[in-house]
Amino acid sequence: MSYAxxxxxxxxxxxxxxxxxxxxxxxxxxxxxxxxxxxWTSVVVIAGALIALAGPASSGAIAFEGAFRGDAxxxxxxxxxxxxxxxxxxxxxxxFERTTGDDLRPEYPVLILLSTAGASxxxxxxxxxxxxxxxxxxxxxxxxxxxxxxRDQRSAEAGLKYFVLGALASGILLYGIxxxxxxxxTTLFDGIxxxxxxxxxxxxxxxxxxxxAGLAFKLAAVPFHMWTPDVYEGAPTxxxxxxxxxxxxxxxxxxxxxxxxxxxxxxxxxxxxxxxxALASIILGAVAAxxxxxxKRLLAYSSINNVGFALIGLAAGTPQGVASVLYYLAIYxxxxxxxxxxxxxxxxQDGQPVETIxxxxxxxxxRPGLAxxxxxxxxSLAGIPPLLGFFAKLEVFNAAVEAGLYPLxxxxxxxxxxxAYYYLRVIKVMYFDDPAPAYGCGTxxxxxxxxxxxxxAAVVVSPAGWLLLLPLGGWTLQAARSIF
Amino acid sequence: xxxxxxxxxxxVPALAAVxxxxxxxxxxxxxxxxxxxxxxxxxxxxxxxxxxxxxxWQFVEYQPxxxxxxxxxxxxxxxxxxxxxxxxxxxxCVGASWASVKQRVPEYMAAFLFTEVLMIGTFAAxxxxxxxxxxxxxxxxxxxxxxxxxxxxxxxxxxxFFLYTLVGSVVMFVxxxxxxxxxxxxxxxxxxxYDFPPQVQTWLWLxxxxxxxxxxxxxxxxxxxxxxxxxxxxxxxVILAGVLLKLGGYGFLxxxxxxxxxxxxxxxxxxxxxxxxxxxxxxxxxxxxSDMKKLIAYSSVAHMAxxxxxxxAFNRQGIEGAMIVMLSHGxxxxxxxxxxxxxxxxxHTREIARYGGLSIxxxxxxxxxxxxxMASIGLPxxxxxxxxxxxxxxAYQISTWYALLCTTGIILGAAYALYLYRRVAFGExxxxxxxxxxxxxxxxxxxxxxxxGVVLWMGVYPESFMAPMRADVGRLLAxxxxxxxxxxxxxxxxxxxxxxxxxxxxxxxxxxxHP
Numbered sequence: 001m002s003y004a005x006x007x008x009x010x011x012x013x014x015x016x017x018x019x020x021x022x023x024x025x026x027x028x029x030x031x032x033x034x035x036x037x038x039x040w041t042s043v044v045v046i047a048g049a050l051i052a053l054a055g056p057a058s059s060g061a062i063a064f065e066g067a068f069r070g071d072a073x074x075x076x077x078x079x080x081x082x083x084x085x086x087x088x089x090x091x092x093x094x095x096f097e098r099t100t101g102d103d104l105r106p107e108y109p110v111l112i113l114l115s116t117a118g119a120s121x122x123x124x125x126x127x128x129x130x131x132x133x134x135x136x137x138x139x140x141x142x143x144x145x146x147x148x149x150x151r152d153q154r155s156a157e158a159g160l161k162y163f164v165l166g167a168l169a170s171g172i173l174l175y176g177i178x179x180x181x182x183x184x185x186t187t188l189f190d191g192i193x194x195x196x197x198x199x200x201x202x203x204x205x206x207x208x209x210x211x212x213a214g215l216a217f218k219l220a221a222v223p224f225h226m227w228t229p230d231v232y233e234g235a236p237t238x239x240x241x242x243x244x245x246x247x248x249x250x251x252x253x254x255x256x257x258x259x260x261x262x263x264x265x266x267x268x269x270x271x272x273x274x275x276x277x278a279l280a281s282i283i284l285g286a287v288a289a290x291x292x293x294x295x296k297r298l299l300a301y302s303s304i305n306n307v308g309f310a311l312i313g314l315a316a317g318t319p320q321g322v323a324s325v326l327y328y329l330a331i332y333x334x335x336x337x338x339x340x341x342x343x344x345x346x347x348x349q350d351g352q353p354v355e356t357i358x359x360x361x362x363x364x365x366x367r368p369g370l371a372x373x374x375x376x377x378x379x380s381l382a383g384i385p386p387l388l389g390f391f392a393k394l395e396v397f398n399a400a401v402e403a404g405l406y407p408l409x410x411x412x413x414x415x416x417x418x419x420a421y422y423y424l425r426v427i428k429v430m431y432f433d434d435p436a437p438a439y440g441c442g443t444x445x446x447x448x449x450x451x452x453x454x455x456x457a458a459v460v461v462s463p464a465g466w467l468l469l470l471p472l473g474g475w476t477l478q479a480a481r482s483i484f
Numbered sequence: 485x486x487x488x489x490x491x492x493x494x495x496v497p498a499l500a501a502v503x504x505x506x507x508x509x510x511x512x513x514x515x516x517x518x519x520x521x522x523x524x525x526x527x528x529x530x531x532x533x534x535x536x537x538x539x540x541w542q543f544v545e546y547q548p549x550x551x552x553x554x555x556x557x558x559x560x561x562x563x564x565x566x567x568x569x570x571x572x573x574x575x576x577c578v579g580a581s582w583a584s585v586k587q588r589v590p591e592y593m594a595a596f597l598f599t600e601v602l603m604i605g606t607f608a609a610x611x612x613x614x615x616x617x618x619x620x621x622x623x624x625x626x627x628x629x630x631x632x633x634x635x636x637x638x639x640x641x642x643x644x645f646f647l648y649t650l651v652g653s654v655v656m657f658v659x660x661x662x663x664x665x666x667x668x669x670x671x672x673x674x675x676x677x678y679d680f681p682p683q684v685q686t687w688l689w690l691x692x693x694x695x696x697x698x699x700x701x702x703x704x705x706x707x708x709x710x711x712x713x714x715x716x717x718x719x720x721x722v723i724l725a726g727v728l729l730k731l732g733g734y735g736f737l738x739x740x741x742x743x744x745x746x747x748x749x750x751x752x753x754x755x756x757x758x759x760x761x762x763x764x765x766x767x768x769x770x771x772x773x774s775d776m777k778k779l780i781a782y783s784s785v786a787h788m789a790x791x792x793x794x795x796x797a798f799n800r801q802g803i804e805g806a807m808i809v810m811l812s813h814g815x816x817x818x819x820x821x822x823x824x825x826x827x828x829x830x831x832h833t834r835e836i837a838r839y840g841g842l843s844i845x846x847x848x849x850x851x852x853x854x855x856x857x858m859a860s861i862g863l864p865x866x867x868x869x870x871x872x873x874x875x876x877x878x879a880y881q882i883s884t885w886y887a888l889l890c891t892t893g894i895i896l897g898a899a900y901a902l903y904l905y906r907r908v909a910f911g912e913x914x915x916x917x918x919x920x921x922x923x924x925x926x927x928x929x930x931x932x933x934x935x936x937g938v939v940l941w942m943g944v945y946p947e948s949f950m951a952p953m954r955a956d957v958g959r960l961l962a963x964x965x966x967x968x969x970x971x972x973x974x975x976x977x978x979x980x981x982x983x984x985x986x987x988x989x990x991x992x993x994x995x996x997x998h999p
Contacts, residue, residue: 385617473551
């Protein structure tokens with residue numbers, strides 16, 4: 001394979017990284033005043049990467065001697081990641097403008113581009129080293145983003161906490177990788193799969209456990225979830241939205257690829273881990289969310305809860321199961337971005353962000369449209385038909401039932417009722433309670449952009465989104481087949 | 485494909501609901517009334533063009549545009565009757581809320597119209613998942629109706645309503661996934677003809693039971709109903725008692741019986757036992773209530789138990805009777821809630837003790853209230869009698885004992901209903917407040933009179949309502965009768981009498997009595 005062909009496969013990543021580097025120079029030159037222009041330029045860069053996906057990058061081509069693969073699976077995950085990253089960039093100017101103390105600095109879009117490039121490499125990696133490089137690139141950018149509001153104590157704490165725990169997780173992952181490499185003699189996924197198909201030594205099993213533990217941290221799956229609420233609460237809201245969407249997609253897709261491509265023959269072994277993590281995440285994510293008073297912490301637990309549901313599809317271990325994970329992620333990204341966009345609208349009369357659930361009281365009277373959109377997102381996250389969140393759950397549970405995992409399906413679905421309780425609480429506060437002081441307004445332009453994005457997300461999640469189900473089903477199945 | 489009347493019946497209220505959100509209170513009311521009346525007119529058209537004795541599924545629509553599930557609609561006689569019940573009650577509900585709901589009217593009307601969409605959709609769905617979507621989505625508007633426009637303790641009631649019914653349904657949903665996987669289809673008509681292995685049937689039956697028993701509601705999972713009823717606004721109670729409770733019975737009829745006949749037969753004892761307890765227990769509880777709505781709510785539980793007994797009687801009388809009880813209860817309990825609403829609007833209390841002697845100053849009201857009370861008891865000539873008589877007759881053929889126990893419900897029903905009526909309508913007027921209450925207004929007459937008419941129609945000439953269902957009952961029986969449980973009330977062969985002069989004839993007639 002010629003070098004040019006290799007580069008063609010990684011064209012989206014190239015566009016993102018080169019764009020990030022170029023914009024960094026512009027930022028250094030232009031300074032603070034170039035922020036808005038840079039934001040929109042980086043959205044254009046992401047759009048370019050999105051277009052580049054149509055080429056060899058999602059054709060199933062293998063680049064760099066098997067270390068990187070641009071298949072339909074990676075293509076699907078990248079679309080979600082890019083869209084979520086673009087939204088996270090668009091969300092930011094309005095947020096930082098309203099927040100006193102910290103301005104939006106031009107590094108913000110650049111860091112998001114770098115993080116996106118890392119996530120993009122993660123989902124395409126078919127080699128443990130590529131995997132690690134992508135993961136670290138993505139994580140390092142994220143640590144900085146989490147503490148982007150430098151004068152805010154919670155943000156700094158979030159960044160530090162994320163960094164320390166992230167480093168620990170990377171260590172665990174690296175330890176697993178070294179075990180796998182040591183006992184299989186290769187870092188390529190194909191070779192590792194061959195090793196797992198043969199006699200399974202203790203070393204290989206330990207490697208598997210450690211790799212999954214490291215990935216579970218990135219996924220924020222129980223029992224490696226404890227950083228999530230603090231980081232989600234402390235990080236600036238647009239960054240939290242990025243964590244909850246793009247990062248979640250990247251980590252889940254990576255986990256799926258490692259499980260299926262590298263460790264597929266050890267299905268029985270990792271299925272136990274995945275089932276435990278899935279059920280524990282669903283239950284803990286639901287129970288712990290009940291007592292929350294901060295809406296960002298609530299959404300953090302909701303993301304833990306949702307990862308659990310996505311993992312149910314992985315536990316099936318079939319192409320249908322993997323397709324259902326992608327299906328779930330696609331709908332989850334729409335719901336969660338929508339919810340965070342609504343959180344962005346929550347601010348006092350002085351423009352400062354407000355994060356308590358109580359401040360949502362009576363929103364249906366002060367801002368009926370916003371309340372309706374939030375209600376749609378909450379009910380969809382709870383998986384109540386006819387909203388799209390229900391269909392996401394339908395797919396993953398269907399995959400689990402087809403694979404014969406009946407107890408898992410029943411337990412998971414019953415636990416989803418616990419989750420419904422706290423989503424309902426948000427609706428109760430918005431619709432049943434007496435109005436709290438109304439939220440203030442931002443600048444007209446930012447509000448229009450945010451309002452437009454909320455409307456788009458709400459329409460996608462509403463029954464109008466049913467029309468997307470058929471193409472989505474076909475696309476996810478095609479993507480899933482590409483890694484089997 | 486002809487005129488997609490079912491889709492239109494779904495689209496009219498759905499579009500009106502969205503439009504309501506953008507209108508003023510007065511216009512929202514008018515639009516909601518217009519939309520529900522249009523749907524009622526479409527319903528009449530539907531009934532008029534329903535080919536009685538024709539194909540099992542009529543007005544079929546099929547559009548496989550949603551991936552895993554299809555937009556598949558179609559109705560049989562059972563569904564037709566329940567759709568008619570829904571579209572008949574909806575304009576009345578809108579009328580009942582005309583003056584009493586003053587806050588956030590556009591949202592209120594939108595919620596009701598959405599409820600109508602979901603109810604019609606549930607009865608008309610021919611795809612398993614589509615059914616579930618309509619079935620479950622009904623929780624959302626009802627949650628909002630109870631929570632926003634309900635009474636003092638509305639938030640507790642709304643949560644209880646939502647979570648209780650959701651828990652039941654999620655288990656059913658996993659069973660649905662399994663069925664679709666096994667049978668390779670999500671089409672309800674095809675699943676109704678699919679034979680699941682008997683041991684699997686039991687599990688599936690139990691999973692569906694979990695959902696329908698809560699929805700029905702059956703004892704001991706009925707406790708959400710009194711709470712929800714008491715807190716809901718009048719029209720919310722009407723729709724809850726009138727139509728939403730019928731979803732459970734419809735579910736048994738559409739899913740449990742035809743899809744799992746063996747399991748249904750095996751577990752008939754469970755249904756009968758729970759129903760018998762429900763009839764006696766909830767009737768006794770109703771007797772001691774001091775809150776009118778709670779009393780009617782408990783009476784609903786007792787009546788729905790008669791429905792389940794009839795459904796699981798595995799014979800024509802039982803099933804037809806159960807359907808008529810469902811229709812009759814939908815009308816009668818709806819009307820009773822309206823009657824409570826009428827006096828609640830005047831005195832703002834549901835305490836029975838605060839009223840008395842209403843027949844003196846509200847004679848028209850007293851007449852209507854008496855009619856519906858009698859229909860609730862099951863007086864011959866009203867719809868209640870036809871249904872209860874048939875159901876219990878059906879049940880008698882399976883189990884004498886349970887039929888006996890359930891029949892006590894009629895006596896107890898008479899006790900609590902007449903006791904209620906006596907306390908509210910008869911006696912002396914207790915206070916000046918009550919004396920100042922005015923008789924039915926023109927609007928209220930318009931709400932109660934149509935229901936009264938239909939109740940009498942169903943009581944005097946039930947054939948109009950049974951005819952569309954007759955063929956479907958026959959098809960259902962053909963499917964379930966082979967599995968029918970053994971009856972304990974068949975005539976047993978006596979010992980032949982000592983041959984006398986005409987002995988031969990005796991033996992011949994005894995032989996033909998039990999084939």
